[in-house]
Amino acid sequence: SKTSTQQIRSDFLEFFRSKGHTIVPSAPLVPGNDPTLLFTNSGMVQFKDVFLGAEKRSYVRAADVQRCLRAGGKHNDLDSVGYTARHHTFFEMLGNWSFGDYFKKEAIEWAWELLTGVWKLPAERLLVTVYHTDDEAYALWHDLIGIPPERIVRIGDNKGAPYASDNFWQMADTGPCGPCTEIFYDHGAHIAGGPPGSPDEDGDRFIEIWNLVFMQFDRQADGTLVPLPAPCVDTGMGLERLAAILQHVHTNYEIDLFQALIAKAAELTGTADTENKSLRVIADHIRACAFLIVDGVLPSNEGRGYVLRRIIRRALRHGWMLGVRQPFFHKMVATLSALMGDAYPELPAAQALVVRALQAEEERFAETLDSGMRIFDEVAARAGAAGTIPGADAFRLYDTYGFPVDLTADIARERGLSVDMAGFEAAMEQQRETARAAGKFAGGATLPADLVAQLSPTGFLGYDHLDAGGLQVVA
Numbered sequence: 001s002k003t004s005t006q007q008i009r010s011d012f013l014e015f016f017r018s019k020g021h022t023i024v025p026s027a028p029l030v031p032g033n034d035p036t037l038l039f040t041n042s043g044m045v046q047f048k049d050v051f052l053g054a055e056k057r058s059y060v061r062a063a064d065v066q067r068c069l070r071a072g073g074k075h076n077d078l079d080s081v082g083y084t085a086r087h088h089t090f091f092e093m094l095g096n097w098s099f100g101d102y103f104k105k106e107a108i109e110w111a112w113e114l115l116t117g118v119w120k121l122p123a124e125r126l127l128v129t130v131y132h133t134d135d136e137a138y139a140l141w142h143d144l145i146g147i148p149p150e151r152i153v154r155i156g157d158n159k160g161a162p163y164a165s166d167n168f169w170q171m172a173d174t175g176p177c178g179p180c181t182e183i184f185y186d187h188g189a190h191i192a193g194g195p196p197g198s199p200d201e202d203g204d205r206f207i208e209i210w211n212l213v214f215m216q217f218d219r220q221a222d223g224t225l226v227p228l229p230a231p232c233v234d235t236g237m238g239l240e241r242l243a244a245i246l247q248h249v250h251t252n253y254e255i256d257l258f259q260a261l262i263a264k265a266a267e268l269t270g271t272a273d274t275e276n277k278s279l280r281v282i283a284d285h286i287r288a289c290a291f292l293i294v295d296g297v298l299p300s301n302e303g304r305g306y307v308l309r310r311i312i313r314r315a316l317r318h319g320w321m322l323g324v325r326q327p328f329f330h331k332m333v334a335t336l337s338a339l340m341g342d343a344y345p346e347l348p349a350a351q352a353l354v355v356r357a358l359q360a361e362e363e364r365f366a367e368t369l370d371s372g373m374r375i376f377d378e379v380a381a382r383a384g385a386a387g388t389i390p391g392a393d394a395f396r397l398y399d400t401y402g403f404p405v406d407l408t409a410d411i412a413r414e415r416g417l418s419v420d421m422a423g424f425e426a427a428m429e430q431q432r433e434t435a436r437a438a439g440k441f442a443g444g445a446t447l448p449a450d451l452v453a454q455l456s457p458t459g460f461l462g463y464d465h466l467d468a469g470g471l472q473v474v475a
C-alpha cells in the first residue's frame with residue numbers, strides 16, 4: 001500500500017535522491033572500526049570519520065535506511081520496550097547527511113517538505129524543538145516555515161531541567177556532536193503525556209519523529225568541544241514511528257510490519273490477545289536478535305555476545321509467560337525474513353544460521369528456565385510486596401539458572417519488586433576472586449564447534465573478539 005513500511009523506505013530515499021543525495025546501504029549493527037561504540041545506534045555511525053575529516057567520500061550528500069540497535073552503551077532503550085508506544089531495541093533510522101555542504105536552512109526546509117508536502121502530515125499536529133541558544137534554527141522554523149511560536153520549544157542540555165529532552169545530540173561520550181532541532185507529532189489529547197520540555201513529556205502523546213543534528217564539534221574525553229573541519233548535517237527519523245502516523249495508528253506495534261510479527265508470535269505461543277505485552281516484546285526482540293546474528297554476533301557471556309544472550313533470554317521468558325514450554329523463538333525468523341528480506345538481503349542470506357544459533361540458545365536456556373522461574377517465585381514470596389530480591393539470590397539465578405541480572409530485574413519490575421544490584425555485584429566479584437585464585441577464567445562462550453567452524457570463514461568471529469575477550473569453543 002501507499003503507506004507500507006516498504007513504501008516509506010523508498011519514498012524517503014527517492015525524495016533525497018531528487019535533492020542530489022547519494023543513496024548508501026545500511027552498515028552492520030557492529031561498527032566496523034570503533035572501539036568507543038558497542039552497536040550502531042544511529043545512522044551517523046558509519047560516517048563518523050567523514051565528519052571528523054579523517055575520511056573522504058566521493059559525495060557530499062548521502063541518504064540511507066540504517067538498521068540501529070539501542071540495547072547497550074550511551075543509548076539503551078531495552079528497558080522501555082513493552083512499556084512505551086515508541087521504543088524498540090532494533091529499529092530503522094531514515095537519514096540524510098551533508099558533509100560540509102548544505103546546513104540548517106536546507107535541512108529544515110526539506111524535512112518539512114517531505115513530511116507535509118509528500119506525506120501530507122497536517123502541519124498543526126507538528127511541534128518542533130530547537131537548542132535553547134540556536135536563534136538561527138528558531139528563525140528558520142518561525143519565519144521561513146511559518147510555525148507559530150507556541151509550537152516551537154527551546155530546549156537546553158537538560159542538566160537540572162525537570163524533563164529528559166536534550167537538544168544537544170552526541171553519538172557517545174566522545175565523538176561528533178552538536179545542537180539539534182527535533183520534530184514531534186501530536187497523537188491527540190486522548191493520550192497521556194505533555195509536550196517536549198514539560199515535566200510529563202515522557203508520555204506517548206507527543207512522539208518525537210525526526211532529529212536534525214547540526215554537527216559542529218568533536219567531543220574529547222576531557223569534555224572539551226573541538227570544532228569539526230566543516231559544519232555538517234546529520235538527520236535521523238524512526239521509520240516505525242513515522243509508519244504509525246501514516247498508517248493512522250498510535251503505537252509502533254500496530255504498524256504493518258509489527259502486526260505480521262505479532263500474528264506469528266501469537267500463533268506460535270497460542271495467544272489470542274494480539275495486544276499482549278509479551279507478544280510485543282517477542283516481536284521487538286526477534287528483530288534485534290536476528291540482525292545481531294546476521295551481523296556476526298553470537299550468544300556468549302561477554303561483550304556484544306552477552307547483550308544478544310540477554311535479549312534472547314528476555315524473549316524466551318516472555319514465551320514462557322505465555323505458557324510455551326518448547327523452543328519457538330527461532331520459528332519467527334522465516335516470517336521476519338519474508339518481511340524484511342527485500343530491504344536487507346543479508347537476512348535471507350544468513351537465515352539458516354540465524355535459526356540454528358537461536359535454536360541452540362533456546363535449547364540451552366530451556367534446561368534451566370523452568371526451575372529458575374520456580375526459584376524466582378520462592379525468592380519473590382520471601383521478599384513480600386514491594387520488597388527487594390537479595391543480591392545473593394539474583395546471583396544464584398544468574399550463576400545456576402542462567403538468568404542475566406537484567407532479566408531478573410525485569411521480572412521483579414513486573415511484580416513491583418526491585419533487585420539489590422550492589423549485592424549482586426558483590427556476589428559476582430566474589431566469584432571472580434575465587435575463579436582467579438583457582439586459575440580459571442570466568443565466563444566465555446560455549447558454542448558447538450561446528451557452528452563456530454561454519455561462521456569462521458566469513459570473518460564473523462573477528463567482531464566478537466573485539467570486546468568479548470575470546471570465544472571458548474567446546475568440541
Ligand code: ATP
Pocket residue numbers: 042070077086087088089090091093208209210211236237238239240241
Ligand atoms: P526518544 O526521546 O523518543 O527516546 P531519542 O531522542 O532518543 O528518542 P534520537 O537519538 O534523536 O532519539 O534518534 C533519532 C530518531 O530515531 C528519533 O527521533 C526517533 O524517531 C528514532 N528512535 C530513537 N530511538 C528509538 C527507539 N528506541 N525505537 C524506535 N525509534 C527510535
Ligand code: MG
Pocket residue numbers: 077
Ligand atoms: Mg531515547
Ligand code: MG
Pocket residue numbers: 165166208
Ligand atoms: Mg528525544
Ligand code: MG
Pocket residue numbers: 182208211
Ligand atoms: Mg532525539
